[in-house]
Amino acid sequence: MSGEEPGGWRVFVDSTRCIGSGICAGAAPGHFVLVDGLSRPLKELIDPADEVLDAAESCPMEAIIVSDVGGGRIAPEP
Amino acid sequence: MTDTSQATIPKRYPFSDPHRLDVDPRYALLRRDEPLTRIRMPFGEPAWLATRYADVRTVLADRRFSRSASIGRDQPRNTPRQADEGILAMDPPEHTRLRRLVAKAFTARRVEELRPRTTAVADELVDGMLAAGPPADLVAHLATPLPIRVICDLLGVPVADQGRFHTWSEAIVSTTSLSPETAESYIDQLLGYMAGLIAQRRETPTDDLIGAMVRARDENADRLTEDEVIRLAAGLLAAGHETTVTQIPNMVYVLLTEEGGWERLGNDPTLVPKAVEELMRFIPLGATAAFPRYATEDVELGGVLVRAGEPVVVSLHSANRDEQVFADPDRLDLAREDNPHLGFGHGVHHCVGAQLARMELQVVLETLLRRIPGLRLAVPVSELTWKSGLLVRGLTAMPVQW
Numbered sequence: 001m002s003g004e005e006p007g008g009w010r011v012f013v014d015s016t017r018c019i020g021s022g023i024c025a026g027a028a029p030g031h032f033v034l035v036d037g038l039s040r041p042l043k044e045l046i047d048p049a050d051e052v053l054d055a056a057e058s059c060p061m062e063a064i065i066v067s068d069v070g071g072g073r074i075a076p077e078p
Numbered sequence: 079m080t081d082t083s084q085a086t087i088p089k090r091y092p093f094s095d096p097h098r099l100d101v102d103p104r105y106a107l108l109r110r111d112e113p114l115t116r117i118r119m120p121f122g123e124p125a126w127l128a129t130r131y132a133d134v135r136t137v138l139a140d141r142r143f144s145r146s147a148s149i150g151r152d153q154p155r156n157t158p159r160q161a162d163e164g165i166l167a168m169d170p171p172e173h174t175r176l177r178r179l180v181a182k183a184f185t186a187r188r189v190e191e192l193r194p195r196t197t198a199v200a201d202e203l204v205d206g207m208l209a210a211g212p213p214a215d216l217v218a219h220l221a222t223p224l225p226i227r228v229i230c231d232l233l234g235v236p237v238a239d240q241g242r243f244h245t246w247s248e249a250i251v252s253t254t255s256l257s258p259e260t261a262e263s264y265i266d267q268l269l270g271y272m273a274g275l276i277a278q279r280r281e282t283p284t285d286d287l288i289g290a291m292v293r294a295r296d297e298n299a300d301r302l303t304e305d306e307v308i309r310l311a312a313g314l315l316a317a318g319h320e321t322t323v324t325q326i327p328n329m330v331y332v333l334l335t336e337e338g339g340w341e342r343l344g345n346d347p348t349l350v351p352k353a354v355e356e357l358m359r360f361i362p363l364g365a366t367a368a369f370p371r372y373a374t375e376d377v378e379l380g381g382v383l384v385r386a387g388e389p390v391v392v393s394l395h396s397a398n399r400d401e402q403v404f405a406d407p408d409r410l411d412l413a414r415e416d417n418p419h420l421g422f423g424h425g426v427h428h429c430v431g432a433q434l435a436r437m438e439l440q441v442v443l444e445t446l447l448r449r450i451p452g453l454r455l456a457v458p459v460s461e462l463t464w465k466s467g468l469l470v471r472g473l474t475a476m477p478v479q480w
Contacts (some may be wrong), residue, residue, distance in 0.1 A: 013085070017186075020119075020418055021424065021425075021428040021432070022135065022139040022424040022425040022428060023425065023426055023428050025139050025425070026138075026139040026140075026141065026425035026426035026427075027170045027171075027173075027174050027426050028170075028171065029140075029141050034135075034139075037176070037418045050171070050173060053171065054171060054174040054178060054237075054243050055174075056177075057178045057181060057182070058174060058177055058178055058181045058426075059181075059185075059430075060181070060184060060186060060432060061185070061186050061433075062185050062187060062445065065334070067151075068114065071287050076182075
């Protein structure tokens with residue numbers, strides 16, 4: 001990734017909210033996988049990636065939280 | 079693994095004309111013996127049909143199966159003409175760029191804010207039905223007007239125009255119910271109508287979803303075309319009520335005709351959310367397959383090799399009856415605990431209105447159970463008439479009494 005600090009973002013999937021729609025795994029297959037029907041991030045710390053924002057903004061349950069290393073919310077937008 | 083794509087004669091698909099809400103017994107045999115099978119739909123090239131839950135999910139969520147690769151192909155389909163499918167013919171990241179434009183308005187959190195108003199509308203419509211009967215038609219009094227009112231409020235479409243756009247909307251779920259010329263004309267009129275509403279919003283900004291879409295388009299003109307916004311808004315209006323309009327009577331029908339269903343929910347209305355999920359699993363809403371996915375590389379699936387460039391369609395209701403996933407799958411279990419059904423699809427094209435539909439279906443059942451606990455059919459089941467020539471199965475009318 002272009003000059004970004006590796007692992008600049010943290011990805012969290014709230015398994016109590018996830019309904020396993022498969023939207024994130026389809027939109028960002030390098031970042032999310034369904035395990036026993038529920039989504040899980042492949043890596044918790046990632047380089048910034050548009051498709052992860054797409055996944056977080058497309059989740060109908062807002063179960064995907066993307067934050068920066070300081071804990072500031074990046075997505076989904078409120 | 080066998081390579082049978084060229085060797086066997088494709089089966090005609092759908093296997094049979096829909097009968098009420100029955101599931102064709104051939105699906106169970108295919109799941110057991112031939113989970114990917116060759117089929118030929120009324121128009122277009124032959125295809126694979128996936129019938130097992132796991133394979134269906136793979137086809138719908140694995141990026142090796144593409145919707146955009148269908149463009150320019152002689153797609154397996156139900157109508158002579160290939161419709162312009164807009165967002166439904168896109169893959170990520172193109173698809174996501176458009177979907178993000180509206181996804182926010184359909185999150186569980188935003189939909190929950192619409193629940194009190196939806197309940198008030200349901201109560202008002204039930205008042206009208208009670209005043210008109212018994213008997214009264216549940217389709218005309220409740221199932222049709224409720225989803226139309228909800229989607230109109232959300233989008234910002236005048237409910238007074240429903241006579242027109244409801245007629246035109248049939249074109250998006252029609253297979254043979256409309257002539258190709260009529261279907262095309264209806265779609266053109268729906269798009270023209272939506273283009274007019276969007277132009278109005280540009281003059282007079284609004285807080286509804288169409289207003290938000292217009293603002294997003296004008297702020298990101300390099301990323302969104304006017305035509306994309308018009309088609310997306312028209313698609314939401316049409317899909318936003320055709321499916322729910324049909325599924326409300328289907329659910330009430332199943333509850334009234336499956337042994338003890340209505341009484342069970344009446345005795346314990348807290349079961350309604352679980353019951354809605356189970357009814358989504360149990361009811362084969364789709365009458366046929368649509369939206370084939372094309373393999374972008376060779377993929378092993380269901381014991382066969384799907385070659386790059388071959389189309390695959392899925393049966394959601396076969397997946398929803400897969401005994402590998404659902405215990406006693408042909409039994410309606412209104413309290414079913416583990417229910418990862420595919421009634422709203424799966425993957426990036428998972429129904430954007432799923433949370434809205436869930437809320438509407440829950441509200442309708444809760445309202446009917448509370449207001450008319452003695453609800454029952456006013457005619458024998460054999461006298462009910464079913465729609466035909468559509469992508470969805472449902473009742474044309476549902477006379478009820480109490």
